[in-house]
Amino acid sequence: MRFLLPLLLAGSVHAVETRAILQTYCLNCHSTDKQKGDLDLEASDIHQEPHVWENVLDQMQLGEMPPKKEKQLTAAEKKQLTDWVRGTLDQIALANAGDPGPVVLRRLSNMEYTYTLRDLTGVESLDPAREFPVDGAAGEGFTNAGAALVMSPALLTKYLDAAKEVAAHAVFTPHGMRWSASTSAQDWTDEALARIRGIYAKHTTSGESGQTVAQGIKLDTGTGSGRLPLAKYLDALQGRGSADGLSPKYLQILREALTSTKPSVLLDPLRAKFRAKKLTAADIEPWQQVLWRFANVGHIGKENGPKAWQEPVTPLTANHEMRVKLTSDRDATLYLTTTDAGDGSEGDEVIWQNPRLVAPGRPDLPINGLPALVKHIETQRARILASTEQCLNAIAGGKDDADPVLIATWREYLGLGTTKLEPLLTKKMLGTPDYNFIQGWQGEQALSVLANSSDATVRTPGVMKAHSVATHPSPTRASVIAWRCEKAGTLSIDGDVSDAHPECGNGVTWALDVRRGHTSEVLSKGETKGADVIKLGPFENVRVEAGQVVALIIGPRDGNHVCDLTAVNLTLNDGVKTWDLAKDVSPNILKGNPHGAWHFLSQPASLEAAPDVPAPIAEWRKNPSPELAVKVRQYLEKDFPLNSPLLRGFLNDRPDQTNPTDLNAKAPSVLEVKIPAVLANGTEFVVNGELASKTSGSVQMQVLTEKPDASKSLVTGKSETRVKNGQWSDNNLVTQHSAPIIVNNASETRGRFEAAFDDFRSLFPIALCYTRIVPVDEVVTLTLFYREDAFLKRLMLSEAESRELDLAWEELLFVSEAPLKQVDAFEQLWQFATQDAKPSAFEPMREPILKAAAKFKEQQKAAIEPQKAAVLAFAEKAWRHLLTEKEISGLKAFDPRLMLVRVLTSPSFLYRGEKAPAKTGPVSPQELATRLSYFLWSSAPDDELLSSDLNDLVGQTRRMLKSDKVRRLALEFGCQYLHVRDVATLEEKSERHFPTFLDLRDDMQEEVTRFFIDLIQNDRSIVSLLDADHTFVNAELAKHYGLESEGEWQRIGGLHAQGRGGILGFAATLAKQAGASRNSAILRGTWLIEVVLGEKLPIPPKGVPTLPEEAPADLTERQLIERHSRDENCMGCHKRIDPYGFALEGFDAIGRARKADTKTILPDGTAVDGLAGLRDYLLTKRRDDFTRQFCRKLLGYALGRSVQLSDKPLIDQMMKSDLRFGTLVEHIVRSKQFREMRGKELTSKP
Incomplete structure (x- = not known):
């Protein structure tokens, strides 16, 4: 070598x-x-x-x-x-210009992994890498550099755990898959519900919420929303409002109906108003209220139950009963009104059948006989007054020396006869399923009197104590336990009442009274409260005659008899003998009914106790004497009205009972009926109306208290829907109309009205859909989800919207597994009904529920293939390439959720793999799209990028730089470039010195992020990083800076005047480059030299003394550093570093402005003062150094590697541009480095 x-x-x-x-x-x-x-x-x-x-x-x-x-x-x-x-x-x-650089197998960084999963799933709350080790930085100092993205067995395990966690967010539907922020099936159900309700809400409005009472509990019928927003449509069609946001479909339907010439008794009056542009919702709503009612849907499908939530009702009848309560103490006049129902009076002769007065406890009184009856009663009243003392003395002495009719009248009134006790309970209960020693007498709907003959306290399900008696009412009848007196005398009475099943139900009503004939003296009454034992009495010296009765009555509170088993006891003593209910009855209750003196019977739950006699008469009844008889006569002379109970018997003996009682009339007409005050008060006027002809006619008949004008128009009237008493398993909903149209059944006229009502209802439902979806209108609900939106689909929705709604419902039922849960719900309801209702009412629902469950299981199986197809489509996006047949078959071998885990742990997902060409050349279009997307968005490419012509890569780049996703570029490039990516989690500041820092650190980093977002999206010059006169603050950060700003984040200018501006004045950079409790000109100077200007500093020599965390009292922070810098080992570097840091001494360790010595001389001899002087220096003498460093950093981030020598020509080109951020990015994405990959022949080249 x-x-x-x-x-x-x-x-x-x-x-x-x-x-x-x-x-x-x-x-x-x-x-x-x-x-x-x-x-x-x-x-x-x-x-x-x-x-x-x-x-x-x-x-x-x-x-x-x-x-x-x-x-x-x-x-x-x-x-x-x-x-x-x-x-x-x-x-x-x-x-070597344009060399793509070495080929490195790059793992996704933690943030790339997170952003990619968030984009792929649409779940922004995912944080799958939170337990991962922190990524190291490499290349140009960024965490996306391939050289730092290593893999280890421990990390691979974390990837597996994260994949399982992410896969748990997948919601598998009948047609594929979607993603949820939750892993809970209940939350997925709630999301499906919200989606459906969102569709509903778009086309509906809210109205008055309705309630129903079931078993004494107030429940919501769901009528408060989902209503037809009729007023908006009428306003739009008549030029009074905008059609924006309204359904074009319903606008057209409504317009056609209101301009049609087809005759309609209901629509014609509305059309006339529409032509005059005066039609309002108030004109339509009365008929809506008459033609519709809302039913409970919690048990929909039961025997004889409602067929829908919004049910049509038809105000047509052949015979109409009319009732008017009379409460005045003056003469009353009623007006029997007949109108022609708006279709002419031909054939409109009517019969007012048997107009009469009705009152409890007396015979009905025909109206035509009232004058004679008044005279008759007046005569009898005079007879009674004249013989009062004679009759009472005769009764007291047991003689018959007065008028026997009048004596009998007085005895009946005083209750001196035997009190009737009926109907007795006759059905024996030989035991419960668990205990044969719980026996008793019972009636319908859980009505019963039970006794425990054992020594054990047991649950049945209420608590039955040893040797005790308990009773249970039905919804409509109270249970009565009565003791009959055998011999006249005085009694001492006491007892107790307590709820034997306090864990549920709403308690019972109770009363203790003494019954004398038809009169009753109430000793005590009330309602149970939880498990409290209510003591009755003692009541002393209660006078009773032979045949009179002491009765304990237990009734259902508000008609709710659920859990109403009530423990009772009653003790009576006449001074000689004691009767104790529990002791007398519990050993052998089935011995008989009556059981000795005890009788078990029932009475209507709503029956009020008969009033007792006035005080003077009650005193005579207790102590009969001639003197008290005189007082009785004197009382009657002052207060003896014709409707007194004492005269009731004479109502049967009225004259002219054979006279006809019907009245005839022809529409339109008004008949007046006068009723004397003495007979009116407290009664009810009742009459039935029908047509005289059995083949023709149509009328409306009403009884009014004020004289009306004769009318030929159709009267809307009012309707009332209520829940009648009865077993909760029955359909107890009844609707009454105040002014129904009277027609003959099966007549042509009836058919014409029915067609008119159908036309109206098809156009004007009250509600378009049942938005509650989850019924809560029954105490025990069977229907888990109820769908009723046919009107919405028919009147409002387009085909696409209807399909979307259908899919949403399919998903709801699928993810909730409602058809399977319905089976369990049915069984629970059935068992519940066996206790106090008629379970057979639900039998028609059994087979449909079981069939639906079986069908759903098949649907689950059929859904697996589309679910797997959805996972494969997801895999193609996640792996960023087209799947091979081998990959497809490998994945499909698993169930859909495990497929997802395989997808997310595959190297194809975890690594940005690129296939190296034989020779250096362009990467594939999909690989290029991936490079661009991870550069700008730190995530996988979106559909638009993948489907675009990448010859227009610049066009896609510009689109992507405008996206909100560039926040990631601001964070991962911008904040890492400035070394402030971790400021939001920085914990190194002294809380004693800087107590506000922890609350501000998020805002500090957010300022930098928003500044870079603005730089990127608005394509600003990178020089603005130094000379910007603006920034972004919220109220808290503005206060930190001493600026005026309120509310949420906003852009503010004028920072130069405040001594700030650009990266030099960010609280984030100033705080990060400072110590825990004091400033550090050394850190700030180093940051400026190395990060901002790109110079390199030598490693500090060993043995350099450490500066204290706080400056001594006699030194400023600057003086402390200056003394340190005079050290021979430190002087060389600090001459370069410290001057830059001293220029920023005007800011403390968390970036707040402060007064300090900021004058300094930089290494090249330039004198500057503070941030403004330093900024000017950087913009003039060091501008090229700053911009080259930025370009180098941006290129290194884009390529995920260190900038190499062959990149210098590209950086030189970037330096010669206008230095706008978008321009620099476009230089990069056009470059060979970005678009190409080294060939295999160069893979070993450094």
Whole structure:
């Protein structure tokens, strides 16, 4: 090898002289024999190892070689040697210009790996490399350099774990795959729900939310959203509003319907208003409310249940019952109104059938007999008043010396007869499935009285204590446990009530009363609260006669009888004998009903206790005497209305009972009916209406309290939908119309109205879709997801939108596995229904649910192939090349999720592999797209880049530089170039000295990032990095800088006037190049020399003293450094470093402005003062150094390697450009270095 240097230097006098210089000053240490520092200049060929001679040149320029203790070159010798090395290197650079550089197998950096996965999946929250070891920097100081991106077994394990984690975010659908930010199936379901609701919300509006009460619990029926936004469409069609955002489809449908000439009893009035441009939603909504109702869908599909959520209702009837409550204490006038339903009065004769007054506990009173009845009752009232004392004294003495009819009237009123106890429970319960000692009497819908005859406390599922009695009401009937008195006397009564199943349900109502005939005295009443035991009494000296009853009533609260098993006991004592319910009944409850004095029966849950008699009469009842009888008569003389219960019996004995009670009329007409006050208050007027003809006619009949105008138009009326009492498994929804159209069933007229209603409903649903989707309108819901959006699809959506909605629903059912879960839900509901309802109501649902589950399993199997196809399409993007048949078959051998793991752990994904050509030449289009994308976006190429003509690479480059993804270039290039990429996580600052730093460090790095984004996207000159008069701040960073700015991030100018501007004034650069508790002019100076200007500094010698973290009290930070720099070992470097740092002494260790000595003299003798002076110096005397360094860094980042000698011509071209960022990038992407790859014949070349 020794012959290489002589050959190199032979051939000229200049060569001979240069060889002599090397021999004299260099080869003593760096010969083939000695090779000090592993450097052999004797054998090194500058053409083969130019990088060695570049380093020689650097060391000579730095004054490091020859070492100071060795013989030094004269100025002429140094010039001759450096000129020769530089000239030769320039020749080599030109000869090799455009060399792509060495071929290195490049692994994706941690951030490239992260960004690539985020782009491939669309999940920005992915952070798969968070547990990876930090990437080292190489090349030009960046973490994307191939030389630093090594692989190890430990890292490979982390890649496997990360791949599994990422694959867990894949959501497999019936037609392929999508990605989610979550790994939870419930979240995937929620995302599918949100997608569907998003489609719904685009075309609907909100309205009044509806509620239903099921088993006493208020539940949402889902009517608050999904409504037809009718007002917007009417406004748009009539020129009152914009059509923007509205469905063109529905606008056309609505326009055609409102301009049609086809007759319609409902639409014609609307069309007239539309022609006058006065039609509003208020004109349509009343008919919507009449023609639609909303049902519960939590059990949809059950026997006799609703067929849809939004159900059509038809206000047509052949016979209409009308009821009006009368509450006034004055005479009432009612108006029986008949109208012709808007279609003419032909055949509109009607019959008002049996108009009557109805009240609880008395016979119905026909209207036509009321005047005579009033006279009759007045007569009987006079008779009673005249004989009050005689009758009461006769009853008290047990004599019959008064009118027997009047005596019987008084005895019935006083409750002196036997109280009826019916209906008794007659069905025996011989035991529960678990306990044969729990027996009792029962009725329908869990109505029962039970007893535990054992010594054990058990659950049934409520708690039955040993030797106890419990009872359970039904939704519509209360349970009654009654004790009948055998002998007149006075009683002491006490007892207790408690919820035996407090874990669920809403408790029960309870009451304890004494029943005397038809009257009742309530001793106590209330509702249970949790497991609290409610004590009843004691009630002392309660007077009872033979045949009278003490009753304990347990009722369902709000009609909800779920978990209503109630533990009860009742004890009565007459001074001689004690009756104890539990002791008497629990040993043998099935002995009979009645069981001795105890009776088990039921009554309507809503039945109110009969009112007791007034106080004077009650006193006489307790202690009959002539004196009290006088007081009774005196009371009645003052307060004895004709509707008194004492006169009730005479209502049956009314005159003229055989007179006709029907009224006839013809539409339009109004009949007046007057009702006397004495009979009106507390009653209800009831009448039925129908057509007189059985073949023709159509009318509306109403009973009004105010006189109306005769009308020939169709009356909308009102509708009321309510839930009637009954078993929760029944369909208890009923709708009543205040003004239905009365027509004959199966008549032509009925058909005409039904068609008109159908036309209206097809055009004007209240709701377009059920947006809740997940029903919560039943206590135990069976329907997991309910879809009702036919109106939305028919009226609003295009075919593409309908397809999108269908796919969203398919995905929802698939990812949630709803058909399989429905099977379990059905079984649970069935078991629940066996406790207190009719499980057979759900039997029609069983087979469809099982068939749907079986069909879904087949769908799951069928979906595997499209899912695998989706993974293969993903793999092609992830691997950045077309898949081979071998790769496809290898992947398809696994299930879809494991396929993803294989894709993400393959070298084809983890490495940016490129196929080396035989000879140096262009890379493939896909490889070139990959290079460009990883350069600008740190990620795989997007579809547009892959499908573009890469002859227009510059056009794609410009597009990509405008993208938001250049934030990555700002971070990975810009922040790494300035050495501030880690400021956001910097923890080296003293919290005692700088308590605000931790809160500001994110903002500091964000400022730099935003500055570079602005530089890139707006194609600014890179010189603006030095001379920019603007930056980007939020309120917190502005305060840190002493600037005025509020709110979120914004661009602000005028920084030069504030002593800032450009990279020299960034808090991030100033804080990073400073100590933990004080400034460091050394760090800042080094950063300026090496990072900004591209000069090289020698490694500090050993034994250099360390500066203290805080300056002594008698020295400033600058004085401390100046004293340190006078050290003989440090002086040489610090003369170059410190002046640059001193110019930035006007900023503390976290970049805040401060007063300090910032005057300094730079190494070339230039005097500067502060940041402004330093900036001017860099822009004038060192501009080329700055721009060359930036170009070098940008090129090194783009190529992922160190800049080499052959790159010098490209950098020279970049330097001659306008220095705009985009121009520099375009120079790079046009270059051979970027577009080509070394051939196999040069793979060993350095």
